[in-house]
Amino acid sequence: MVSTSDSKVITTDYGPAMAIQWCPGCGNFGILSAMRRALLELQLNPSQVLMVSGIGQAGKFPHYMHSHVLNELHGRPIPAAQAAKIVNRELTVIAFSGDGDAYGEGGNHFISAMTRNVDITYVVHNNQIYGLTTGQASPTSDLGFVTKTTPQGAWEPMRPLAIAIACDCSFVARGFSLDIEQLANIFKAGIQNKGFSLIEVLQPCVAWNHRNTYDWYRERAYKLDKDYDPTARTKAFTTALEWGERIPTGIIYQKSRPVYEEHLTAIKDVPLVKQPLDPMQFEQLLNEFM
Amino acid sequence: MSAEINFMIGGEAGQGVQTVGFILAKSLAREGLDVFADQDYESRVRGGHNFFRVRASDTELLALAEQLDVLIAIDQNTVEKHRNEVKAEGVIIFDSDKLKVEGGKPNSLNVPLEKLAQETTSNKLMANSVAIGAAVAVGGYQFKLLSQVLQEQFAHLGEDLVASNVRAAQAGYDYALKNRPELVRQPIKPVKSNHKMLLSGNEAIAVGAMAAGCKFIAAYPMTPVTSIMEFIAPRAAKYGIVAIQPEDEIAAINMAVGAGYAGVRAMTATSGDGFALMTEGFGLAGGTETPVVIVLGQRPGPAVGLPTRTEQGELKFAIYGGSGDFPRVVLAPRSIEDAFYITVKAFNLADKYQMPVVILTDQHLASSLQTVNKFDLKKVKIDRGELVSEAEAKNITGYIRHKFTESGISPRVMPMPGGPLVVTDSDEHDDAGHMIEDAATRTQMMLKRMRKIDGLRKEIGSPRYHNKPNANVTMIGWGSTYGAMREGASILEREGLSVNVLQLNEMWPFPATAVTSVMSAMKRNIVIENNIAGQLAHLITAETGIKPTSNVLKFDGRPFSPTYIADVIRKELA
Numbered sequence: 001m002v003s004t005s006d007s008k009v010i011t012t013d014y015g016p017a018m019a020i021q022w023c024p025g026c027g028n029f030g031i032l033s034a035m036r037r038a039l040l041e042l043q044l045n046p047s048q049v050l051m052v053s054g055i056g057q058a059g060k061f062p063h064y065m066h067s068h069v070l071n072e073l074h075g076r077p078i079p080a081a082q083a084a085k086i087v088n089r090e091l092t093v094i095a096f097s098g099d100g101d102a103y104g105e106g107g108n109h110f111i112s113a114m115t116r117n118v119d120i121t122y123v124v125h126n127n128q129i130y131g132l133t134t135g136q137a138s139p140t141s142d143l144g145f146v147t148k149t150t151p152q153g154a155w156e157p158m159r160p161l162a163i164a165i166a167c168d169c170s171f172v173a174r175g176f177s178l179d180i181e182q183l184a185n186i187f188k189a190g191i192q193n194k195g196f197s198l199i200e201v202l203q204p205c206v207a208w209n210h211r212n213t214y215d216w217y218r219e220r221a222y223k224l225d226k227d228y229d230p231t232a233r234t235k236a237f238t239t240a241l242e243w244g245e246r247i248p249t250g251i252i253y254q255k256s257r258p259v260y261e262e263h264l265t266a267i268k269d270v271p272l273v274k275q276p277l278d279p280m281q282f283e284q285l286l287n288e289f290m
Numbered sequence: 291m292s293a294e295i296n297f298m299i300g301g302e303a304g305q306g307v308q309t310v311g312f313i314l315a316k317s318l319a320r321e322g323l324d325v326f327a328d329q330d331y332e333s334r335v336r337g338g339h340n341f342f343r344v345r346a347s348d349t350e351l352l353a354l355a356e357q358l359d360v361l362i363a364i365d366q367n368t369v370e371k372h373r374n375e376v377k378a379e380g381v382i383i384f385d386s387d388k389l390k391v392e393g394g395k396p397n398s399l400n401v402p403l404e405k406l407a408q409e410t411t412s413n414k415l416m417a418n419s420v421a422i423g424a425a426v427a428v429g430g431y432q433f434k435l436l437s438q439v440l441q442e443q444f445a446h447l448g449e450d451l452v453a454s455n456v457r458a459a460q461a462g463y464d465y466a467l468k469n470r471p472e473l474v475r476q477p478i479k480p481v482k483s484n485h486k487m488l489l490s491g492n493e494a495i496a497v498g499a500m501a502a503g504c505k506f507i508a509a510y511p512m513t514p515v516t517s518i519m520e521f522i523a524p525r526a527a528k529y530g531i532v533a534i535q536p537e538d539e540i541a542a543i544n545m546a547v548g549a550g551y552a553g554v555r556a557m558t559a560t561s562g563d564g565f566a567l568m569t570e571g572f573g574l575a576g577g578t579e580t581p582v583v584i585v586l587g588q589r590p591g592p593a594v595g596l597p598t599r600t601e602q603g604e605l606k607f608a609i610y611g612g613s614g615d616f617p618r619v620v621l622a623p624r625s626i627e628d629a630f631y632i633t634v635k636a637f638n639l640a641d642k643y644q645m646p647v648v649i650l651t652d653q654h655l656a657s658s659l660q661t662v663n664k665f666d667l668k669k670v671k672i673d674r675g676e677l678v679s680e681a682e683a684k685n686i687t688g689y690i691r692h693k694f695t696e697s698g699i700s701p702r703v704m705p706m707p708g709g710p711l712v713v714t715d716s717d718e719h720d721d722a723g724h725m726i727e728d729a730a731t732r733t734q735m736m737l738k739r740m741r742k743i744d745g746l747r748k749e750i751g752s753p754r755y756h757n758k759p760n761a762n763v764t765m766i767g768w769g770s771t772y773g774a775m776r777e778g779a780s781i782l783e784r785e786g787l788s789v790n791v792l793q794l795n796e797m798w799p800f801p802a803t804a805v806t807s808v809m810s811a812m813k814r815n816i817v818i819e820n821n822i823a824g825q826l827a828h829l830i831t832a833e834t835g836i837k838p839t840s841n842v843l844k845f846d847g848r849p850f851s852p853t854y855i856a857d858v859i860r861k862e863l864a
Contacts, residue, residue, distance in 0.1 A: 017722075017724060046711060047706065052548070055717075063724050063725060069712070070548065071717060072544065076540065076544040076571070079548060082548065083545035084548040084549065084551060084705075086534075087554045088705070091552075108537050108538055109537060109540075111537075112536065264532055266505075266531055266532050272506065273553040275530050277503030277672050279503070286664055289487035
C-alpha cells in the first residue's frame with residue numbers, strides 16, 4: 001500500500017507493482033535498487049513522483065516501482081515529461097530511456113530538452129545495444145561491434161554526454177549499475193538539481209551484448225577524483241568524450257541555469273492543474289474583435 | 291434585394307496587402323456592415339502575388355465574391371491579373387507614377403499615392419494608407435470611420451506614426467473626392483446597425499480554446515494554423531496558459547499528451563504533414579485515453595504541396611490515421627462562428643470521452659475573416675466528464691485508471707502528491723494501467739475503449755440541412771465549403787432552380803442516420819468537395835451504403851466560390 005504524504009516512506013512502498021520481466025542478471029536491476037534507495041533517502045512518497053518512460057527494456061522501469069506512470073512511445077518520454085512538470089510543478093518527474101530511445105529515436109527531443117532546461121531528471125540506461133528487439137546496433141555501439149544489423153561492424157558511436165555539455169545541460173552524470181551506492185547518490189543529486197539532469201547508466205545487456213559485459217565495464221569504469229571540478233565546462237567536455245580504456249563515472253558537469261518553467265508567468269503562483277476555468281473572464285478578449 | 295460592395299487589394303508579398311485589407315474590412319465592419327474577407331498568398335516573404343478580398347453587405351454574407359467594385363493595385367501584376375474581375379462600373383485605384391492602367395471600362399482612378407504620402411508625411415511608405423483613404427472615399431463612407439480604425443491598428447507604433455497614417459489616408463480620401471467625384475458611390479448602409487466581431491477562423495478556434503479552459507498549447511509553426519499559437523502566446527500570461535513552441539510536431543503532440551495526462555486541457559495545431567508526424571502520438575492519446583485536442587488545418591498535399599493554399603484532402607487521414615484502431619472524434623467547422631462553438635465542444639468531448647479530438651479546418655477557413663455575432667460566453671459550458679476533483683481523489687483507495695465500465699469511460703484522476711497513483715501505458719495494458727500480453731485482457735481493453743463510441747454517437751450533432759420544398763437534388767458538402775454551398779444554392783434559387791444543401795460539420799463518429807434519411811429521400815445527391823478523391827463520398831458509401839449520384843471535385847488549391855458551385859450544378863442539371 002502506498003504511504004500518504006505525511007507518513008514515513010519505507011522500502012516496500014516502491015513496488016514492484018508487477019512481476020519483473022527483465023532477464024536474470026540484467027543491468028537494470030542495479031538501477032532499480034539505486035533508484036529505490038535514492039527515493040527512500042529523499043523521503044519522496046510514490047505519489048510525489050511521476051515516472052515517464054519510453055520503449056525498450058528501460059521503458060518498463062516505472063512498472064517495477066510504485067509511482068504515477070506514463071509509459072510513453074519509443075523516443076518520446078521527454079516531451080511528455082517536460083509538459084507534465086510544467087503543468088504541475090508539485091510533481092517530481094523522472095524519465096527513463098535506453099540508449100536507442102534517448103539518443104536515436106528521441107535525439108531531437110534529447111537535445112532540445114537539455115537546452116530548454118525543465119526541472120526533470122532523465123535516466124538513460126546505456127547498454128550499447130537494442131535489447132528488446134533482440135540485438136541490433138545502437139547509437140552508442142562501439143566502433144566495429146558486429147550485430148545482426150551491422151555484419152561489418154557498427155560505425156562511429158555517438159558521445160551523448162559531450163552533446164549534453166555542448167547544450168550546457170545543467171547536470172550531466174554517469175553511473176554504473178554495479179555500483180549501487182554511487183548510482184543512488186548520483187540519482188539523489190540529479191533529482192535535487194534544479195534543472196534538467198541527465199544521468200547515463202552503464203548497464204550491461206547479458207542477453208545481446210557479449211562485448212560490453214560486466215567485466216568489460218568493471219575494468220574501464222573509474223570514479224572521477226574528489227578534486228574534479230564539475231563546473232569547469234571545457235574539462236567536462238574532454239571528460240565526457242573519454243571512452244575506451246577508461247570510462248569516467250560520477251558527476252561530470254553541473255551548471256546552475258535558469259529553469260524554463262520559472263519564466264512562465266502563468267504558473268508563477270499556482271500550478272496550472274489547480275487553476276479554475278472561467279469562460280466569463282474572456283469577455284474582454286472578445287472585445288478585441290469588435 | 292441585398293446590396294454589396296467588393297474590394298480587392300493586390301500586390302507583392304511584403305507590400306502590406308494584408309494590413310490594407312484588414313483595415314478596410316475592419317472599417318466596413320465598424321460601419322455595421324456584414325463582411326467576408328479572404329486571402330490568397332504565396333509561400334514567400336517578398337515578391338510574388340498576393341491579394342486580399344473584402345466583401346461587405348447590408349445582409350449576412352457566407353462566402354467570397356469574385357466580381358469587384360474597387361481594385362487597389364499596388365503592383366502592375368495586380369492590374370494584369372485582376373482587371374477582368376472588376377465590374378464595368380468598377381474602379382481601379384493605382385498610382386500612374388508607378389503603374390499603367392488603360393482607360394475606358396472599368397474606370398481607372400489615378401491617385402499619386404507615393405507623392406501624396408511624401409507631401410503629407412515625408413514618408414513614401416505611407417502610400418498604402420493613401421490608397422485606403424481613396425478606396426473608402428469611392429465607397430462613399432465618412433473618413434472618421436477609417437481614421438478610428440487606423441488609430442487603433444497603428445497605436446503600437448506610437449503617436450507620430452499613427453498621425454502620419456491618418457494624414458496620408460486623409461490625403462487619399464480628399465484627392466478622390468476632389469478629383470473624381472463621379473466615381474464616389476452611394477454608400478451601402480446596414481439595414482440595422484449590428485455591431486459584430488470581425489475575426490478569422492484561426493482566431494475563432496484560439497478564442498474558443500481559451501474560453502473552453504485550454505491551459506496548454508504546444509505547436510510547431512506551420513501554415514495555415516500558425517496564427518492560432520500566435521494569438522494565444524502573447525495573451526498566455528494574462529489568462530494563465532502555457533504556450534510552447536517545441537522542436538517538432540512529434541514533441542508538440544507528446545507534450546499535449548503529457549499535459550493532458552497531468553490534468554489540464556491541452557491542445558496542439560498543425561497541418562497535414564505535421565499531423566503525419568503526430569499520428570503516433572494521436573494513437574498514444576487514443577490508447578492511453580488521454581484527452582487532447584488537435585487542430586488539423588488542411589492545405590493541399592501530398593508532401594509540402596501548396597503550403598499557403600486550401601484543400602479538404604485529410605478527412606480520411608483524420609478519421610482513419612494512426613496505427614491500429616482507437617476511438618477519436620473529428621469535427622470540421624462549417625464557418626468562423628461554428629469554429630468557436632465547435633472548439634468548445636471539442637474540449638468537452640475530449641474530456642468526457644478521454645480521447646483525442648481533431649478539429650479539421652483548412653486554409654480557407656483559417657485565414658478568411660468574417661463578421662459574426664459576438665460569441666456568447668454563457669453558452670460555453672465546461673464539462674470535464676468523469677474527472678475526479680483533487681479533494682475527492684485523495685479519499686479514493688485502490689484506484690484503477692482504466693477501470694472496465696459499461697460506458698467504457700473510467701473515472702480519471704490527476705496525478706497529484708497525496709493522491710492515488712495514476713498509471714497508464716502506450717503498450718496494451720490492464721485496467722490498472724500495467725502492460726499486458728494476454729489475449730483476454732487485450733480483447734477486454736479494446737472493447738472498453740471502442741465502447742466509448744456508443745455514448746459519443748449521441749453527442750454528434752446532425753448536419754445542417756437546408757431543404758426547399760420543390761427541390762429534387764441535394765448538394766452535400768462538409769466543413770468550410772458551407773458558405774459557398776449556401777450562396778451557390780441562392781444563386782440557383784434566383785434562377786428558379788431549387789437545390790437542397792446538406793452540410794456536415796461533425797464528421798466522426800459519422801452521423802449515418804441523419805445522412806441516410808436525407809439522401810434516401812432525394813433522387814439526386816451531388817457531393818461537393820475540395821479534393822480529388824471524393825473522400826466524403828467514399829465515407830458516405832462506407833457508412834450508409836448509399837452511393838452519391840455524382841461528385842464535384844476541385845483540387846486546384848483554391849476555395850469554392852458561390853458562382854463556381856452554381857455554374858457546375860447548373861451544368862450537372864442541364
